[in-house]
Amino acid sequence: MTPLLAFITKEWLEAARTGKIIILTLLFVMFGIMNPAIAKLMPWMMEILSNTMAENGLMVTDIQVDAMTSWTQFFKNIPMALIAFVLIFSDIFTKEYKSGTLLLVLTKGLSRYKVVLAKTMLLLSLWTVGYGLCFAITYGYNAYFWDNDIANNLFVSAALWWLFGVWVICLMILLSSLLQNNTGVILCVGGTMLAAYALSIIPKAKAYSPTVLMNANSLLTGAEGIDAYAHAIAIAALLCIACVAASIPIVNKRQL
Amino acid sequence: MDVLSIHNLRKSFGGKEMLCGIDMSVPEHSIFGFIGKNGAGKTTTMKAILGLLKVDCGAIHVMGEKVRFGQTATNRYIGYLPDVPEFYSYMTPYEYLTFCGNICGMDEADIKTRSKELLDLVGLRQERHRIKGFSRGMKQRLGIAQALLNRPKLLICDEPTSALDPVGRKEILDILLAAREQTTVLFSTHILSDVERICTEAAFLHDGRIAMQGTIAQLRSRRTSDGFIVETERKEDADTLMPAFGDLRRTGQNALMCHGGEDCFFAVMCYIAEHRIPVQRIERMEPTLESLFLEVTT
Numbered sequence: 001m002t003p004l005l006a007f008i009t010k011e012w013l014e015a016a017r018t019g020k021i022i023i024l025t026l027l028f029v030m031f032g033i034m035n036p037a038i039a040k041l042m043p044w045m046m047e048i049l050s051n052t053m054a055e056n057g058l059m060v061t062d063i064q065v066d067a068m069t070s071w072t073q074f075f076k077n078i079p080m081a082l083i084a085f086v087l088i089f090s091d092i093f094t095k096e097y098k099s100g101t102l103l104l105v106l107t108k109g110l111s112r113y114k115v116v117l118a119k120t121m122l123l124l125s126l127w128t129v130g131y132g133l134c135f136a137i138t139y140g141y142n143a144y145f146w147d148n149d150i151a152n153n154l155f156v157s158a159a160l161w162w163l164f165g166v167w168v169i170c171l172m173i174l175l176s177s178l179l180q181n182n183t184g185v186i187l188c189v190g191g192t193m194l195a196a197y198a199l200s201i202i203p204k205a206k207a208y209s210p211t212v213l214m215n216a217n218s219l220l221t222g223a224e225g226i227d228a229y230a231h232a233i234a235i236a237a238l239l240c241i242a243c244v245a246a247s248i249p250i251v252n253k254r255q256l
Numbered sequence: 257m258d259v260l261s262i263h264n265l266r267k268s269f270g271g272k273e274m275l276c277g278i279d280m281s282v283p284e285h286s287i288f289g290f291i292g293k294n295g296a297g298k299t300t301t302m303k304a305i306l307g308l309l310k311v312d313c314g315a316i317h318v319m320g321e322k323v324r325f326g327q328t329a330t331n332r333y334i335g336y337l338p339d340v341p342e343f344y345s346y347m348t349p350y351e352y353l354t355f356c357g358n359i360c361g362m363d364e365a366d367i368k369t370r371s372k373e374l375l376d377l378v379g380l381r382q383e384r385h386r387i388k389g390f391s392r393g394m395k396q397r398l399g400i401a402q403a404l405l406n407r408p409k410l411l412i413c414d415e416p417t418s419a420l421d422p423v424g425r426k427e428i429l430d431i432l433l434a435a436r437e438q439t440t441v442l443f444s445t446h447i448l449s450d451v452e453r454i455c456t457e458a459a460f461l462h463d464g465r466i467a468m469q470g471t472i473a474q475l476r477s478r479r480t481s482d483g484f485i486v487e488t489e490r491k492e493d494a495d496t497l498m499p500a501f502g503d504l505r506r507t508g509q510n511a512l513m514c515h516g517g518e519d520c521f522f523a524v525m526c527y528i529a530e531h532r533i534p535v536q537r538i539e540r541m542e543p544t545l546e547s548l549f550l551e552v553t554t
Contacts, residue, residue: 006358017346100342107336
């Protein structure tokens with residue numbers, strides 16, 4: 001087994017034995033089921049609320065529920081899954097710095113860049129599998145209850161949000177290589193998101209902010225074409241590579 | 257051949273110079289005691305040897321290869337045991353050694369046999385539980401096993417016995433003694449009895465410099481004698497001797513101690529013979545590392 005593969009295996013074992021894999025699986029399955037469930041229950045909920053709404057002068061008539069309602073829910077819920085993902089793995093580096101577990105591994109001759117690569121690969125794999133699981137469950141239920149064909153560019157929309165998640169994870173890797181504790185990592189990831197969101201408010205800069213990728217609903221409804229996301233995709237992909245590449249020399253120079 | 261050589265090593269922390277030009281060499285197959293007070297810079301030196309710390313000046317060579325900060329290629333020759341070794345607590349000892357073997361690039365069969373062999377050596381072969389519940393002594397023993405796994409040319413142990421009970425200390429020292437056949441051991445400590453028990457060479461670190469270095473015999477020979485003790489049969493005889501020699505100091509009712517040299521020793525002997533003073537015991541005090549350490553550090 002190569003040192004890189006050995007470290008990836010160790011990362012997997014850690015995630016599995018500390019219960020992180022189970023939590024993530026439950027989370028993504030729950031969100032996957034919740035999207036069509038909320039859509040399915042919508043008419044029933046509206047009916048219950050109709051009397052209260054009537055008192056306020058709102059009339060509930062015929063509620064139309066289809067696959068689009070479920071997909072809209074999917075893109076509303078997935079940010080919560082990503083936040084949970086960041087919270088769960090925010091200590092992936094800092095825990096090793098604090099406890100000193102990395103010290104013994106590095107003194108065995110393991111190159112530091114392999115530590116960065118192994119952790120990045122594990123996080124991206126878990127995000128991809130978890131996100132894919134959530135998508136597949138929603139897709140399955142939607143196909144069973146309604147028709148997925150109603151949604152435009154469904155797979156591209158899903159891929160955009162996946163890429164946004166990849167960017168957040170790569171950012172988390174960079175911040176983890178810089179900072180000493182996971183609270184700092186969480187706060188800085190949140191701060192960067194806020195800055196990127198603030199950037200997207202400026203009309204001229206909007207197309208270049210990775211947060212545009214979160215707005216996959218517009219692509220789904222056909223309100224916007226794939227072209228509208230081209231700049232954000234390129235910027236996000238470049239930032240992902242830059243974040244991981246910058247993490248390597250930072251970890252190399254870190255005193256343990 | 258020297259496994260490790262250090263030349264003019266300097267390191268400062270926030271304006272305070274911790275290491276002020278260390279020069280030291282560790283010959284092959286020795287057990288080298290690196291002695292110094294708490295905070296003398298032993299751990300700093302060891303971290304510099306492992307390439308974990310950026311030094312201000314100087315050069316470190318392990319097996320003739322220069323150590324570079326961050327890029328720890330020379331660590332393939334080194335096995336390291338920190339003062340408080342931390343492991344991945346969700347692994348069993350065998351799993352941890354297998355993981356370390358894979359990191360070192362050892363082949364699967366070798367990892368298997370070597371892990372079993374070392375777990376036998378440190379008495380953890382039967383341990384099937386995860387490291388989470390291990391005592392400090394058990395962690396130290398596992399630390400030695402992981403450090404010896406890839407048959408290192410140099411085993412570096414940072415105060416391996418300082419936090420252990422007497423039984424745990426003896427176990428660790430016995431393991432280090434046994435490891436000498438396979439490797440060179442460099443261990444830092446401030447417990448001098450440990451050094452006297454197993455070390456072949458030692459160096460005293462004081463004020464950021466190597467104050468003294470050599471084999472244990474050479475170090476002892478720096479001070480030929482620490483003086484002698486005379487114990488007379490009666491208190492009155494001791495009272496007679498006391499005013500005759502200014503160097504004598506009373507340590508008991510009829511026991512006197514002298515820190516003087518050979519001349520003083522023979523003068524006292526002549527006086528005892530001339531005055532026919534009955535003596536119970538005359539004993540030369542051998543120089544100990546402790547007295548040397550105190551002499552160096554005070």
